[in-house]
Amino acid sequence: MIRITLIFLLTIPSIYTDTEATLGQSRIFYEPFNAPPLNTSVWNTGYPWGSYYNHRANTISRQAKVTQEGFLNLTATRERSLILGLSTEYGPIDLDFTSGAVNTNGKFCIKNGYVEISLQVPAAESTWPTVFLVPEDQGAIPMLTIMEVFNSRSQYSYGLKYTNNHGEVKEESFVALNSSTSNVIHRYGLDWGYDLITWYYDDVLVNTITRSDELRQVNNMCLVIGLGVGGKSKDTPINPETYPAIMSIDLLEIWQPNYDGFYQFQNVQTGFLMEIDSASHNWGARVFQWPDNGGDWQKWHVQYAGRGQYRIITAHSRLGLDSEDWGTNDGTNLIQWPYHAGGNQLWRVQPVLGSSPDVVQLINMFTITNSNAGKLVSVPTNDISAGVQLQLWTDQNSDLQKWKMIRV
Numbered sequence: 001m002i003r004i005t006l007i008f009l010l011t012i013p014s015i016y017t018d019t020e021a022t023l024g025q026s027r028i029f030y031e032p033f034n035a036p037p038l039n040t041s042v043w044n045t046g047y048p049w050g051s052y053y054n055h056r057a058n059t060i061s062r063q064a065k066v067t068q069e070g071f072l073n074l075t076a077t078r079e080r081s082l083i084l085g086l087s088t089e090y091g092p093i094d095l096d097f098t099s100g101a102v103n104t105n106g107k108f109c110i111k112n113g114y115v116e117i118s119l120q121v122p123a124a125e126s127t128w129p130t131v132f133l134v135p136e137d138q139g140a141i142p143m144l145t146i147m148e149v150f151n152s153r154s155q156y157s158y159g160l161k162y163t164n165n166h167g168e169v170k171e172e173s174f175v176a177l178n179s180s181t182s183n184v185i186h187r188y189g190l191d192w193g194y195d196l197i198t199w200y201y202d203d204v205l206v207n208t209i210t211r212s213d214e215l216r217q218v219n220n221m222c223l224v225i226g227l228g229v230g231g232k233s234k235d236t237p238i239n240p241e242t243y244p245a246i247m248s249i250d251l252l253e254i255w256q257p258n259y260d261g262f263y264q265f266q267n268v269q270t271g272f273l274m275e276i277d278s279a280s281h282n283w284g285a286r287v288f289q290w291p292d293n294g295g296d297w298q299k300w301h302v303q304y305a306g307r308g309q310y311r312i313i314t315a316h317s318r319l320g321l322d323s324e325d326w327g328t329n330d331g332t333n334l335i336q337w338p339y340h341a342g343g344n345q346l347w348r349v350q351p352v353l354g355s356s357p358d359v360v361q362l363i364n365m366f367t368i369t370n371s372n373a374g375k376l377v378s379v380p381t382n383d384i385s386a387g388v389q390l391q392l393w394t395d396q397n398s399d400l401q402k403w404k405m406i407r408v
């Protein structure tokens with residue numbers, strides 16, 4: 001018991017944030033680029049695969065500098081670095097510029113979470129500033145793009161690249177219109193879990209998509225920040241007067257999901273565990289409460305789905321905790337059903353605040369809210385006996401709606 005308590009204590013500091021993007025997650029990384037030098041225990045310079053990519057600049061360490069004013073400045077100059085005669089998907093390129101890029105490959109890579117970066121891109125439309133995530137120690141597929149700016153500075157693009165079932169590389173790219181990038185510093189956020197990818201701009205949701213299959217190939221991801229020249233911006237003529245061009249990064253913060261593992265859920269009032277009726281494997285079997293018997297049908301795989309929500313999968317049948325028929329009324333029954341990442345199978349797992357003077361209890365008690373219905377997993381008040389089916393009810397701050405999460 002004491003060991004469990006300590007683990008929870010260690011993870012509390014930033015559970016209690018109120019913005020949607022960080023709900024159910026804890027901040028694990030804070031990089032304000034306050035003073036030189038660049039922290040090399042976190043950052044490498046260049047790209048994970050070398051000093052150049054699909055644009056006209058070679059990147060070197062001298063062009064990626066943390067400044068006295070507290071920025072990471074990536075500076076592109078008209079300085080020929082290398083002549084390679086390279087060709088990429090954007091045409092033949094010549095490394096006639098020099099610029100900066102940094103990455104965290106092999107030093108700081110994460111699976112699932114929320115990344116938020118504050119930066120200002122250069123006004124020069126011939127530059128191609130970008131921030132993206134790539135797998136550790138591999139190439140650039142799969143890729144999650146937080147932001148990239150080419151040509152116009154009044155919008156930016158974001159998206160993902162992955163390999164489809166036939167082994168072909170596919171790219172999905174979206175445009176955030178009317179989003180200035182070079183006037184002042186803006187905040188770009190990306191959240192991903194096992195099912196959803198969500199983008200934010202200045203703390204406002206830009207887009208959210210469900211891509212469970214594609215996300216299966218997304219594992220440990222490392223950050224890359226680069227200032228390219230040409231590439232996707234190749235159609236914009238180069239105006240020599242706009243160089244050197246600087247991309248300034250002010251702040252980077254990263255959050256990770258609080259839970260990823262197997263748990264029992266024990267009701268705070270009745271002490272019974274959430275389980276599947278008769279260890280059934282059937283679609284639609286009832287979720288009810290029962291004394292602890294050690295069965296896998298009393299264990300639940302809690303995994304971050306994305307956008308502050310978790311999926312809760314039974315260990316024995318791999319079916320998902322589900323509000324029957326997408327019900328939203330008080331009294332909607334809970335069942336197990338094949339998981340499809342729908343809102344009736346997504347849950348916010350939140351610690352109960354201020355309900356108990358006992359610190360251990362306080363930290364270890366949770367409500368489980370259905371995303372679609374906004375209602376809580378509850379033991380119905382009219383029957384609290386073993387074997388009663390669990391239901392969704394409006395939050396009444398009742399102990400019948402509070403659960404201890406026991407890591408198994």
Ligand SMILES: *[C@@H]1O[C@H](CO)[C@@H](O)[C@H](O)[C@H]1NC(C)=O
Pocket residue numbers: 039040041042
């Ligand atoms: C560099 O980063 C590491 C890892 O985040 C951190 O522990 C260390 O304090 C940082 N160093 C400085 C000088 O900020």
Ligand SMILES: *[C@@H]1O[C@H](CO)[C@@H](O)[C@H](O)[C@H]1NC(C)=O
Pocket residue numbers: 177178
């Ligand atoms: C972009 O901004 C302009 C001017 O504020 C407005 O007229 C236009 O409708 C906006 N477009 C979009 C797609 O939001």
Ligand SMILES: *[C@@H]1O[C@H](CO)[C@@H](O)[C@H](O)[C@H]1NC(C)=O
Pocket residue numbers: 067068069071073120246247248
């Ligand atoms: C870093 O960039 C900022 C703004 O983009 C600029 O004001 C500042 O002069 C740059 N610092 C250096 C040392 O280049």
